[in-house]
Amino acid sequence: MNRTSIKNKLILSFLALLLIVLVVVGAAQQVTDNVITALAVSAALALAAGIVFGGIFSRSIVRRLNSLSSVAKEISHGDLSKEIPFLSKDEIRDLEEVFSAMVTDLRGIISEIQQVSTQVEKTAKELGVQIDKVLISSREIDGSALAIAKGSEAQSLIVQKTSLILDKSLEQMDEAAAQSAQTASKANEARLKTEAGEANARETLHYLEEVLKQTSENAKPIYRLSGKVEKIKMVMNVIEELSQKTDLLSLNASIEATRAGEMGKGFALVANEIRNMAENSKNSSHEIRSIVDDIFEDNKAVAAALRKSEEDIAKGRTIIHGIVGTFGEMLSGVKEISAEVKEVGDVARKQVKEISGLLNQFQELSRLAQENFVSTQKTTIGAKHQKEEIQEMVRAANALNALSQKMMKTQQRFRLRGT
Amino acid sequence: MDCFIFESARKHLGIEAHYIHRIVDSVKPAPIPLLPSCHAGIIYDRGDLFDVIDVGRLLDKGSSSPSDKSPYVILLKWNQRKLGLIPKRIIGIKWVQDTADTATSQTVFTSEGRTIQLITPEEIWKLLSDLLYGP
Numbered sequence: 001m002n003r004t005s006i007k008n009k010l011i012l013s014f015l016a017l018l019l020i021v022l023v024v025v026g027a028a029q030q031v032t033d034n035v036i037t038a039l040a041v042s043a044a045l046a047l048a049a050g051i052v053f054g055g056i057f058s059r060s061i062v063r064r065l066n067s068l069s070s071v072a073k074e075i076s077h078g079d080l081s082k083e084i085p086f087l088s089k090d091e092i093r094d095l096e097e098v099f100s101a102m103v104t105d106l107r108g109i110i111s112e113i114q115q116v117s118t119q120v121e122k123t124a125k126e127l128g129v130q131i132d133k134v135l136i137s138s139r140e141i142d143g144s145a146l147a148i149a150k151g152s153e154a155q156s157l158i159v160q161k162t163s164l165i166l167d168k169s170l171e172q173m174d175e176a177a178a179q180s181a182q183t184a185s186k187a188n189e190a191r192l193k194t195e196a197g198e199a200n201a202r203e204t205l206h207y208l209e210e211v212l213k214q215t216s217e218n219a220k221p222i223y224r225l226s227g228k229v230e231k232i233k234m235v236m237n238v239i240e241e242l243s244q245k246t247d248l249l250s251l252n253a254s255i256e257a258t259r260a261g262e263m264g265k266g267f268a269l270v271a272n273e274i275r276n277m278a279e280n281s282k283n284s285s286h287e288i289r290s291i292v293d294d295i296f297e298d299n300k301a302v303a304a305a306l307r308k309s310e311e312d313i314a315k316g317r318t319i320i321h322g323i324v325g326t327f328g329e330m331l332s333g334v335k336e337i338s339a340e341v342k343e344v345g346d347v348a349r350k351q352v353k354e355i356s357g358l359l360n361q362f363q364e365l366s367r368l369a370q371e372n373f374v375s376t377q378k379t380t381i382g383a384k385h386q387k388e389e390i391q392e393m394v395r396a397a398n399a400l401n402a403l404s405q406k407m408m409k410t411q412q413r414f415r416l417r418g419t
Numbered sequence: 420m421d422c423f424i425f426e427s428a429r430k431h432l433g434i435e436a437h438y439i440h441r442i443v444d445s446v447k448p449a450p451i452p453l454l455p456s457c458h459a460g461i462i463y464d465r466g467d468l469f470d471v472i473d474v475g476r477l478l479d480k481g482s483s484s485p486s487d488k489s490p491y492v493i494l495l496k497w498n499q500r501k502l503g504l505i506p507k508r509i510i511g512i513k514w515v516q517d518t519a520d521t522a523t524s525q526t527v528f529t530s531e532g533r534t535i536q537l538i539t540p541e542e543i544w545k546l547l548s549d550l551l552y553g554p
């Protein structure tokens with residue numbers, strides 16, 4: 001743009017004034033010979049011209065400045081609809097352009113501020129609603145956090161108690177595992193002893209078979225003796241009968257001898273002797289019978305004892321058969337018990353392992369519950385802080401709302417084009 | 420005199436030897452009903468019937484037991500009468516001092532120190548006759 005500065009205008013004006021002064025001085029010299037007069041007239045004309053030019057020039061500047069000032073005054077009153085008139089091309093034009101640009105910018109800023117304040121108001125309202133919601137949520141969070149804290153505390157206590165119970169269970173399971181191992185060892189010992197017992201029972205059975213065989217063999221002479229004693233008793237019966245007959249015969253002989261009188265005295269003596277012999281024989285046979293009876297009774301007792309022994313041995317054999325069978329069953333049972341005890345031990349060890357894992361998990365859970373409790377406490381504190389902050393935010397939102405309203409009021413003071 | 424001594428009714432009884440006909444054994448008297456309990460029955464020996472009397476039961480009034488009886492029966496014969504006695508035990512013929520009255524029972528002592536009550540067959544018969552009623 002072709003601009004003319006005030007400085008140039010002033011120089012040009014001064015040069016024009018100087019030219020005029022020179023022209024006037026030239027003209028005055030021609031009119032008058034008096035130099036002083038010529039100078040005075042020239043000076044007066046120059047001064048008048050200077051006043052005229054100066055007045056024109058200054059009026060031109062003041063008028064534009066006044067125009068700017070009135071526009072600035074209206075802007076200051078919020079009217080941004082006014083356009084700045086560009087009346088010159090000098091430095092004031094720069095000022096006018098700058099001022100115009102400023103107004104344009106201000107208009108844009110105010111417009112933006114309007115938008116922003118509208119947005120702020122809207123946002124403040126939304127923020128207020130959201131804050132209310134957040135406040136409600138925060139209260140709910142606070143309540144939930146408190147409930148969670150209580151729950152976490154209870155959970156922590158339960159977990160600790162459960163951990164203690166599990167710990168005890170673990171100890172008991174450890175003991176059970178140790179005991180089952182001991183039981184397994186004892187069951188193994190029992191198995192070995194049962195095997196030894198079975199072997200001993202078999203050996204005893206074999207020995208009893210031998211004893212039974214030997215006893216049967218030994219009993220045979222006793223039974224034979226019993227038969228012989230029976231025969232002896234029969235012989236003794238015959239002897240007793242004989243002695244009785246002899247006794248009777250001698251008695252009758254004595255009676256006959258007595259009846260014979262003196263002649264029978266000798267025969268009576270013989271008969272008496274015979275009777276004495278018969279008596280002796282009878283007594284001896286009685287003694288023998290008694291001895292034989294004793295032998296018979298003893299033999300009977302021995303035979304009975306042998307039979308009883310045989311029966312007892314047979315019973316013992318049966319019992320030992322039963323014992324062998326029982327030992328077999330016991331062995332089988334002990335083997336089963338041993339296997340079961342081993343299985344129980346394995347299960348107990350597995351359980352110990354699992355309970356250890358469970359205990360570790362419970363300890364981890366306890367730690368987590370503790371952490372949860374601490375976190376919940378922190379959450380509660382955070383929720384409280386959040387609540388305070390939200391309240392602060394509410395206050396800030398309220399302040400923002402108030403500010404936006406104030407801004408709205410303020411921006412309502414500005415009048416833009418088209419508004 | 421020779422005296423046949425036997426034991427019965429817890430006593431040693433003696434009868435003069437000449438009253439003794441013989442001693443028998445292994446005989447079973449045939450019982451006769453409605454006679455006193457001391458009457459064991461009758462036996463037949465060599466053509467004679469003998470009334471058999473349990474002496475212990477007769478003298479001891481019914482306290483005799485089977486163990487108190489010997490297997491022998493003493494057969495007596497006197498004055499056409501015949502009697503069999505069942506003793507507990509027969510001791511034998513012993514000589515004892517004669518007494519003045521042999522018809523009545525009396526007590527004598529043997530050389531072995533036994534106390535013997537002498538008795539006659541008549542006394543036994545009388546005892547039987549004096550029984551008032553049957554068994």
